[in-house]
Every structure is written in C-alpha cells, then in structure tokens.
Amino acid sequence: MLGGYISDLEAGDVFQPVEYVLTAFMATEYAHGVEESWEGFHSSRAPGGRQMRPPTMIHVDKMRILEKNCLKEQRVGGAKGPHARIHYEYFARQHSPAYVGERLIVSGRITDRYVKRGRLYIDYYLEVRTSDGRLVTTYTDKTLLKYEPETTA
C-alpha cells in the first residue's frame, strides 16, 4: 500500500514516478561523501567534457521515490517508521551515464514481499531515464523490513 510506512508496501505496488534535474552539487556531494575521487564525478574534466554522477546514486533515487510514495516514513524528511530497515542487496546495471543538467525520471515498483527465516523482506525494481527517454540505470534491491526475527508464542 502506497502512502503509509515502507513496511506497508506490498508486491505489485507501483510507485508514482519522481522527476528532478541532476545538479553538480548532488553528484559532487555524494561522491565526496563516499570518498570517490574520480574527477569526472566532481567536475566536467571527464570524457565528453560533462560531469556525471556516480553509478551508485541510483540508491539516492530509491530514497527519493520512497519519500514521495511512503508519506509516514521519510528518511530524507526525518520521519522514522515503526522499525529500522536493513538494506540487504544492491544490484545496479548501468545503461548510460547521467550527466549534470539532465532531467531524470525515476519509476519503479515492489516486485516481492516475503518472509525468510522469520524475517520480512521486500524487493524493489527501479529504473532511471532521462526526460527524452534514454535509459540510465536499472536496479533491483532487497531490503529487510525489520532486523529482529518475528517470534512465535
């Protein structure tokens, strides 16, 4: 179910897309925060003469789309859910770079929700395209909704 907590998300939920313009600040700040020093993520001294974002920034797009679609739990906005989530798996395929100044559209859905060894997981599928339709990144993600396993009475 969209609109609630992240733990309310169900298989088949389709996110409302998010659209934004990638700025130099976003790419530089993220690269700086993860000690990624390749100059092409910090300036236009890159092949093609255009600054691009680190490929891993698809994970920021996950935060953006969750922020828009899960109004009660917002990591960016600072609203916690009932339980902390644990990121278990990141899987990104790059199809083309995202350049500073480009308008990006993030879309996606929940592909699965299941219990394994007493723990509840959800799986995401996201993709990022430029506003003119060029595919940038496709991404799947597995997240544990609660660290402590459920106990049975």
Next chain:
Amino acid sequence: MSTPVSPKDARAVRDLTVGAEITGPVRLMTAERIEWYDSAMLSAAKGTLAQVGSNIHTDEDYARSQGLPAIIADGMIMANWVSSMLVEHFGMAYVERGELRTKFIKPVLLGVTVVCRGRVRSIEQGSGGGRTCMLDVWCEDEHGTRVVDGHARVELPA
C-alpha cells in the same frame, strides 16, 4: 579547455586474465565515515546540504532498540567503495555499461577495517571484438571474514 581524466590506462585492463585479482580501498570504519555517507546521501536527495539525524547508523541506543549489537555502517558505504574499485580499474567501461551486485552479509561495526577486493571469474570474447569481464567482488574485514559479497560485469571495448 579542460582535460578529460581517464581513471585507468587501457593496457592494464587489456592484460587482465581469469584469476587476476584487483584491490580497492582499505579503510577503517569510523563514525565520521558513516556520518559523511548518510549526510551526503540526504544532501544529494534534497539538493541542499543536510545533516543526518538519529538512525541505526548514528545512534547507539536506537540501534540496540532495533535488536542490533551496536551502530552498524550503511551497506551502501561498502557498495560505493567496491564501485570506486571498479571505476579505478575499468573507468568509463564500468561507469557507462557496468553492473554491480552487492549483498551485505554481515553487519560492519565501528572499528572494523574494510578491505575491498575482486577477482576475474571469466572473460568472454564478444562478436564486435570487445570482451565481457565477470568478476567476483567482496569486502572483508581485517581477519579475512567477508562482510560484503557480490559480482560485477564490465564490457570492455575492442
């Protein structure tokens, strides 16, 4: 006119063989590094400078209340360090068309030294003269215990 910067010289990539090992960052997990990542991620999402608040990566009491042994590092920190290793070794071939999968198999606590590594699993010749390189990638602690497991795929141009 600015000069494009290439992350890695082409010859080193051309000479890669199955079984070859690559290495990436070796870094101590500190509260500062966790804060750098969390704040940078929030800043990148908001588009303005942001400061991380209380969560399982920054707040010991909150982490324990969630059943964790202590503060744990965000797995994306290690995913990014592995990604940096791929940028360093494969440059634009990874940035443009690469693939990276990481599983965060063991919590990384403060004080752990994270070592990023990779090994070429296979190299397949493509029809256009390029090659597809598959790698096992992982992070281990200072005792050699894996904390992150994964693989990467890079299409190397002819």
